[in-house]
Amino acid sequence: MIKRSFYYLWGSQTISNIADIIYILSITVLVFNSSNSLMQTTLIPLFRLSAQVVSGLVAPIILSRFRLTRILLFSQLGQFVIFTLLLLYLWTVPGQSSFLFIFVLVFGMSFLDGWTNPARNALVPRLASGEGLMRANGLMAVSDQVVRCAGWALSGIIVAWLGTLSTLVIASCCYLVAATVTSVIRDPLEHQKSGSETPTSAASPAAAEPKGGYWKELGEGWQIIWHNRRIRSLMIVDSIDTIGGTSWLGVFILAYVTQVLHKDASWWGFMNASFFSGMILGGVLVVGLVKRLQKNGYLYMLGALFVYVLITVVFAVNTIPAAALVLFAVSGLPVQMAGIIRRTLLQTSAPAAQLPKVMAGIDVLTNLTFGLSLLFLGWYADRFGMVQVYLLAAAMTTIAVLIGWFYRREFQDSEQADYPTVTDERVSS
Template sequence: MNQSFIKFLISQVLTILAGVLLDMALILFVYQKSQSLFETSMILVISSVAKILGSILLSNLFDKLSAKGIMAGTSLCKIFLIMVLAVTYTSIPTVLLMTFLLSFIGSALSPAQGVLLAHIAMDDRVRLNGIFYTVIQIFQTAIWTLGIPVVLVLKPFVVFYLIIILLLLSVVLLRQIDVKYRVQADSLSYRKRVRQGWDDLFHIAELRNVTIMDTCESIANVIWTQTFLLFFTTSFLGLPEEWWGFQGAAYFVGSILGGIISIRYSKAVSRLGGKVIFGSSLLVAILTGIYAFNKIAWFALVINFLIGIPYQIRDLVQQSLIQENSPTYSVGRIFTLRQLILTITSSSSLLIFSYLSSQIGIQSIYLIAAFIYSAVTIWIFLNRKIMNFSIREDKSENN
């Protein structure tokens, strides 16, 4: 395991911790002010709209700057905005405006992370992806368990400056990463570059099928967003806000176990990639249906734990497939365009389901999600290309 991977991993742990703390602080602020699922969900909707615009307007950066440079620059911009937020967060409109700006700038972060990890983990994708996401989940578990009490006790001003410190440390580590690849500049116009990315995304079978599958599931995935889980916990389960964090922690513990399984059995997971995706999707569909009817607190934790296991294994397979099958010249565009598609779908679903929850009840939304997961599982089973997916081991270079 090389030093660049370790430094990259630590930097992303710090970034993730900062992001979760920021989300918790903003969501709790709006929820406590409004006591409304719709108004609280507007944080995620506005964040999604900003990410859509950012994905469109900032995608060209990947043809001019390195992924490492994009990540460092994004974090520095977020630090400045959080400093402004620390002294202007007194009203919901102000929080929503700053959420938009932070999400717009941050829209380049996830694709850049995918690009940089693809280069660092090139020779052993499943194992290094497994280690990366398992460690991330361990720290997410800790922050979901301890973060909400911390945010509730500390003043938002203190939380914001804690976030700034985490982001600064992340930038310092990013600058120390040594990755031997260069941005492949070309003379194509912005429009032609985007068109080239679309062509690669929808003409390469692995990328096309994984993207279609993710897009369909992103409609149902809104039930696991922070606002929906918070509202389900307090209104349907009748539990205090701390149980929102406990359920998130249980999910991440399951994700950690899923990551460990992926690392331990990386060769089998690579060889049986498509069948792993099918089995994981089936388990998620079944467990979501059970969760929608459950009203027992401890069993809700068990279900979240169990859902985390197949979700993590499947995500690792899909990430490895995307990294392996994305041409080097357009990998940044592919990650950005995927984010654009998924963000549009999830934000639209979030807005629609937030409204529907007030009309038909939060339980009905979870049942609809279980139906969508089931439909996707059936489609995967009937799609021979997905069922036959596999990941090549020890690949030394991209397409």
């Protein structure tokens, strides 16, 4: 069952993602053309990543004190305000822009955006239940990949056609539209709290607010991740898989194309497009097969990861460009399926009141694992070559599958978190 508010959330997040891609590309082009310095341009992703890490660390406090819908609305309205200031500044001092001021505004927008992902992932289970939850996650994943696949190409065309400032205006309008759509989302859990004398969060000690100050509150999500066997097992599998999965990052694919396939950089674009196509297909399949996947989701997740291992091994030893293109596209399918199922299992492994803090902790852990894996694989690729990198990726995912199989008994029961529903909101299945 999927509530009507989910579609508002889906639409607002899609529009917001479009705005993110447009503004990132526009700012990158603006800074590079104005400075003609690659080093200054690379400060943009650096400021974004730093802001998101800081935002993720303080997210548990924000998520525990404010409604998820208000956090999303505040984030989007805040980004709209900051973006409007950036536009006014660029129009006021054209050609004399201070890059430091631009970077500070980018940091502010990314800081606000850091709360969006855990809030969104915690809100989805409140707006969808049963088979609808996995279908909702599949729809979110498909839209995310479509925006990523088409967004960069279309944004480049728009920037070349309209210019940087006009493109930034489009991004600003997208943020405002996204905030408007977010304002009509209704959170069923908050609706129940407001409609009863005793808040839902006070129904059990596990859902109660921590009484140990900010530090204890910051660590509560981590404690839940560690003590909840289902969540802990999923995060162990995900972290080990991420070590090898980082090898599908663009820079490694570029090295594979030039060193193994002996092709120019144009093939890099073909490979990325094929992978995104496979990811989109994987999301569509999850939506279409949700009834089958819902019953034994955990085993299907392990099966998808095992299929990914086989594809990765063949991809590593292959030297035929056309075959590599096909393999890269096919690999996106099990990766997306495993990712959607894993997210659904995480969302159904903790009570609704605890889920925002859990998701915030998971985001920090995922980003930390990704960053360390990126550094390690960069060193490993320079020392042993790209063929060994992908063989290592297959080995790491194999270990993740074996560990996941060891924990399979934790997922044999069908017990899920008791997410609230409301009866006065029309739903669609």
